[in-house]
Amino acid sequence: MDESKLNEILAVFGERLEKSSAISDVESLKVDFLGKKGHVTSLFKEMGKVAAADRPAFGEKINKVKEKVESGIKELEKNLSEKALNEKINSSYCDVTLAGKFHAAGRRHPISSVIAEIVETFGRLGFSVSEGPDIETDYINFDALNMFDWHPARDMQDSFYAGANAVLRTHTSGVQIRTMLKSEPPIKIVAPGRVYRLDEVDASHSPVFHQVEGLLVDKNTNFAAFKGIITSFCREFFGADRKVVFRPSYFPFTEPSAEVDVECINCLGRGCGVCKNSGFLEVMGAGMVHPNVLRNGNIDPEIYRGFAFGMGVERIAMLRYAVRDIRDFYVNDLRFLSQF
Ligand SMILES: [Zn+2]
Structure with a gap:
C-alpha cells in the first residue's frame, strides 16, 4: 500500500469529474468512490495491511483524499443544478414588453347602474334601502294601498297570480306597508326592485321591469318638504338647472297626488320627438301618503304625515341614455351594453 494508489484514485476521480455533465453522473460518482464498495471506502479497509506506526499518517492521507472527492462531487452537483436552473429560465423566457392577452372586463348593466345611482342620490338625502319579496300577498300589494278589489285602478295593474292570495308584485309599494308595520317613524326609505304587470311587450312596455319607490313618514313633514326633496333629487339626477313641475294627478294611495x-x-x-313637443318628461308619480295607507301601516295619521314617490327605472334609463326601445335592455347584446 503506497501513496501512488491514492494519487491514482485522485487521477481517476479527476477524469470522471471532467466527463460528468448530468445529475445522474453525480450519483454514480458517489457510488463508485464513496459507496460501500467505492474506491475511497476500500482504502479504509486496507488500513489493516499498513504497519501500526504508519497508520495515523496514512489514515490522515486517506481522509484528505476522501475530502477532495467529497468536495469535488459537491462542487459538481452545485454547478449542474445552477446550469439546469439557467436552462429552465432561458427556455421559459418571457418578454414583458409584448402586448398581453386581452380579457374584456365586465361592467354593471345600465339598469343596475341607474338603480345604484338613484339609491345613492337618495342616500345623500338621508334615505336608506328597504326590500321586500317579489311574490306579495293580495292584501299588501293592493288592499293595504287603498286599492280594494272593486277599485278601477286595480284593472290597470291586474297581474300574474301565483295562487289565490299571492301575486307577483305590480309595484314596490308593498315595501312601504311592510316597512311601516315593522318600524317606528321617522321612516325614510327607498325600495328598489323588480315588478310584474300584464303588459304586452312593445318599445316602451315589458311585463317585467324595475321600480324605485320611496317613503318618508314623520311628524312635521308636509307638501313643501316633499317638493323640496323631489326637486333636489331631479336636479341632482338630470341636471342642476332643470325645471321641475308637479302636475296634479290621481293615485289611490296618495292624496294629493x-x-x-x-x-x-x-x-x-x-x-x-323625445318629449312629444311638450318640453317636459314625466319621471315619477308621487304624493302625500293617504291616511288609510298610514292606518294600514299601524301609523296614526292624526300624528304623522308622509309622502311617497315611485319611478320606473327603465323609463329613467331610456330618457337619460336616449334609448328608443326598452327591449334593448333585456336582449343581452354586447354591442348595445358595451356603450354604457
Ligand atoms: Zn324634448
Whole structure:
C-alpha cells in the first residue's frame, strides 16, 4: 500500500469529474468512490495491511483524499443544478414588453347602474334601502294601498297570480306597508326592485321591469318638504338647472297626488320627438301618503304625515341614455351594453 494508489484514485476521480455533465453522473460518482464498495471506502479497509506506526499518517492521507472527492462531487452537483436552473429560465423566457392577452372586463348593466345611482342620490338625502319579496300577498300589494278589489285602478295593474292570495308584485309599494308595520317613524326609505304587470311587450312596455319607490313618514313633514326633496333629487339626477313641475294627478294611495315632470334633457324645453313637443318628461308619480295607507301601516295619521314617490327605472334609463326601445335592455347584446 503506497501513496501512488491514492494519487491514482485522485487521477481517476479527476477524469470522471471532467466527463460528468448530468445529475445522474453525480450519483454514480458517489457510488463508485464513496459507496460501500467505492474506491475511497476500500482504502479504509486496507488500513489493516499498513504497519501500526504508519497508520495515523496514512489514515490522515486517506481522509484528505476522501475530502477532495467529497468536495469535488459537491462542487459538481452545485454547478449542474445552477446550469439546469439557467436552462429552465432561458427556455421559459418571457418578454414583458409584448402586448398581453386581452380579457374584456365586465361592467354593471345600465339598469343596475341607474338603480345604484338613484339609491345613492337618495342616500345623500338621508334615505336608506328597504326590500321586500317579489311574490306579495293580495292584501299588501293592493288592499293595504287603498286599492280594494272593486277599485278601477286595480284593472290597470291586474297581474300574474301565483295562487289565490299571492301575486307577483305590480309595484314596490308593498315595501312601504311592510316597512311601516315593522318600524317606528321617522321612516325614510327607498325600495328598489323588480315588478310584474300584464303588459304586452312593445318599445316602451315589458311585463317585467324595475321600480324605485320611496317613503318618508314623520311628524312635521308636509307638501313643501316633499317638493323640496323631489326637486333636489331631479336636479341632482338630470341636471342642476332643470325645471321641475308637479302636475296634479290621481293615485289611490296618495292624496294629493302629483306627476313629476322634468325639463326635457334632449331639447332643454324647446320641444322635440323625445318629449312629444311638450318640453317636459314625466319621471315619477308621487304624493302625500293617504291616511288609510298610514292606518294600514299601524301609523296614526292624526300624528304623522308622509309622502311617497315611485319611478320606473327603465323609463329613467331610456330618457337619460336616449334609448328608443326598452327591449334593448333585456336582449343581452354586447354591442348595445358595451356603450354604457
Ligand atoms: Zn324634448
